[in-house]
Amino acid sequence: MSKIFISCALPYANGPCHLGHIRSTYLPADIYARYNRMVGNDVLLVCATDEHGTPIAVKADKENKKPIEISKRYHDMIVKDVESMNISLDNFTRTTDEKHYEIAKNFFKDLYDNGFIYREDIQQLYCPNCNKFLPDRYVEGLCPVCGSEARGDHCEKCGRALDPTELDEPHCITCGTTPVIKDTFQYAFKLSDFEDDLKDYIQNNENLPANVKNYASNWLNDGLNDWILTRDMDWGIPVPLEEAKGKVLYVWIEAFLGYISSASQWSEQSGKKWEEYWDDFVVHFIGKDIIYHHSIFWPGLLKAYGCKLPDMIYAGEFLSLEGEKMSTSKNWVIWIADFVKDYDPDLLRYYLTINAPLNKDSDFSWDDFQRRNNDELADVIGNFLHRTFTFTRKYFDSKIPEYANPSAEDEEFKKAIEELPAIAGEYISKFEFREGLLEIFKVAKKGNKYFNDQEPWKAVKEDMQKAANCLYLSNQLAKTLAYTLKPYLPTKADAIAKIMNIDDLSEWKDASVFLPSGYEINKAKPLFKKIDDEVIEAEKAKLQENLKESSEDENMSDLISIDDFDEVVIKIGQVLEAEKIEKSDKLLKLQVDIGEEKPRQIVAGLAKFYSPEELVDRKVCVVANLQPAKLFGTLSQGMILATGGSGALLSPDENGKVGERIQ
Known part of the structure; x- marks a missing residue:
């Protein structure tokens, strides 16, 4: 064991x-x-x-x-x-x-104490508005390789792993601010020290499947860099080091x-x-x-x-789903x-297993799901089981008949039943789950053909032993199906076992042990039902409706309610002073009167459009309840409303009074 x-x-x-x-x-x-x-x-x-x-x-x-x-x-x-x-x-x-x-x-501390983790000074994106370093997923921008929209850690379009500092046109996903690069430190794992060990592990491990070996080998071919193991966040497991407060x-x-x-x-x-x-x-x-x-x-x-x-x-x-990602x-x-809610989970377990090997991409199609359910589960496995059980009840009083004087066809079928557990089990043990299920289905299909060829409905009138042999072997296959289907379709396997008066399917070796003649089974009921075309059409329509609603929601996502707008306080202000911010060609520092005791200091990206002198005494529209933020180290206590492209100021009518709220 x-x-x-x-x-x-x-x-x-x-x-x-x-x-x-x-x-x-x-x-x-x-x-x-x-x-x-x-x-x-x-x-x-x-x-x-x-x-x-x-x-x-x-x-x-x-x-x-x-x-x-x-x-x-x-x-x-x-x-x-x-x-x-x-x-x-x-x-x-x-x-x-x-x-x-x-x-x-404890795991981290052990690696750190043994010299496998070290402190590394790095540069990281920092949001000046949120006043925090931005972990990878807090940043979005454009992939530097393919130009598609990408997260700070990964581009879904080209699959490239990214560092947030590599992104073009990055922005903080919380507030939209363009982050700056600042010096900080994290803790790195000496992954590069284990490059040779990992190559040996990948190349010489006979258990690993081809897709894992190929993917890992391609990664290793580029060489391994050390790997950052910490982040600046509140949410996570704190780094167990005194100097690492605020890191997880x-x-x-x-x-x-x-x-x-x-x-x-x-x-x-x-x-x-x-x-x-x-x-x-x-x-x-x-x-x-x-x-x-x-x-x-x-x-x-x-x-x-x-x-x-x-x-x-x-x-x-x-x-994929209906041919799409x-x-x-x-x-x-x-x-x-x-x-x-609508289907037995075993139907999905069957379809997802039989549809394609795990080492290949696959597609879920409602039409194909219906076909496999109706043609394979209902017409082959379900039909074989139901006919076996109902004929046994009708002609042999629900008892397995005597097996005697077998024909060549009987013995051939008997051999297939006896060999099925070993063949299917060998596939499962080698992680070839689809192949194991296909073997079970193949023998069930052979059972249907055998049943049809033996014509027990005729044989009971002309050759009772022929009918008896047919039902004896058919019941043996039904029992074997209960055992071999148990890993795949556990509830349906239990339902077969219940009809056959079997309390326990826990021992695989019992799958090939035949039931004795005279063994009594219970009354059967259909185990697999066909799915109507109307049901499948409704499922496909539901998918399309979901997609349509999602698209409409996306189009509506930029709309806000009147309540949302009421939360934004926009006041008329007047610029009292204006000056350039050192080392910035975009920003101006303004002192703006908005009717309060003290003027507001506001940093505005207007330097490319206006000189400081042009702004003094201008009336402007100011977002007055914006959370204060530092831009280029300068406190900003509001926002001047202007267009993004031309920098055109949104100016109030000359009759507007300083401090008056815009409704």
Whole structure:
């Protein structure tokens, strides 16, 4: 018996699960875990929600909530999604748990104390308006390679990993201000020290699939740089060093440790040692977008820590929707919560597995989903099972008949049944899940043909033994299907077992053990139903409607309500003084009377359009309730309204009085 540590990539707690999450990570991990439990291996399957990082902090800022409120909301949704798909996790926790904080801090401190992490002086983007350094996701701009809109860490268009300082036309996503570059420091991991070790790990690990090896090798070919492990943020796990106040661990050091903290929590509850599973065989199931994190960064950290590296990293390729890339922002997506409202989750488990191998991109199509459900599950597997059970009840009083004087066709079919568990099991053990399911389907299809060829409805009148042999073998296949489908379709497998009076499907070896003659089964009911055309047309229409609504919402996103406008206080002001700001060719420092006791000091980007003398005594429109900010080290207490292109001032009528609010 082997001990196997299996992890699913941590879902990021800024949204619920959609089909792509299930297909690439959770479903294959569950199939592998369920099969290995059935063959007698001791399995530990863990996961957690990844709850730190800038996207959650950004979402919290926009919703005026605390980040923990955002992560808790989506953690609860994700838990429901995973449970609804019957993913058999042994433990599912959170990276905001105290246990995780403790493990992450200790891990960082150990690497630091042993000289693998060092302080590095760097330059980083800083927002003068928000008065803070900007972590990567707080910056957006244009990709310096392809010119597309990009985040501070990544360009989705060309796939290039970026540093925020590389962006063209960067801006702070909170306030829109153009950031400046300032000196600061972070903590870096000596990833470059492990380049040779990682090359050996990638090139000589026979367990790694081709897509992981190729992706990681391409990354390694460019050489490895040391890797910044900290960020300037409030939201995250504090760096456990006195001099590092205000800095947190980057999610791509502490999120990996979610596997360990989840396993550690399980150990406390179960009394078993998770380390025994890790030391035997480790499998990470991930999506292909995080291959280099898991095949390079994570093994590098583990190597420095002195820990065994993962034996297997299985990366599922992308899933598109109706031929187009899934997009949560455009609502071009199918959420798990929506799917399971109307369909049995096993139908989705079947489709996502049978549709394409995990190492190839795949597409979800409602038409193809209907076809596979109707033609394969209902017409082949479902039809075979229903005919077997109803004929056994009708002609043999619900008891498996005697098998005697078999024909060559009987023996050939019998052999296929006996061999199925070993063949399907071999595929699953080698992570070839689609091939295993195809083998099961192939034998079920062979069962349908055998049933048709034997014509038991005729044989009961002309050759009862022929009919008996047909129903004897058909029931044996039905039993074998219950066992072999269990890793793939757990609820449907249990339903087959219930009809066959089987209480337990936990032992894979029992799949090839035939039931004795005289064994009684229960009354059957159809296990798979066809999906009507009208239902599928409605699903496709719903997708298009979602896309349309998203587009309309996007077009309306720049509109504000009258209440929003009322919050902006615009007053008539008069410029009393104006002067240039040293080292800036755009900015002027103005003293503006807006009817208050003291004039307001306002920094305005008008130097290219007006001389200081031209502005003195001019009446202007001033946003008076803007949060004060420093621009080029100069305090600004408002905003002068002017056009962006020509710098034309929005001037009030000559009858307007200084200090009067514009309504």
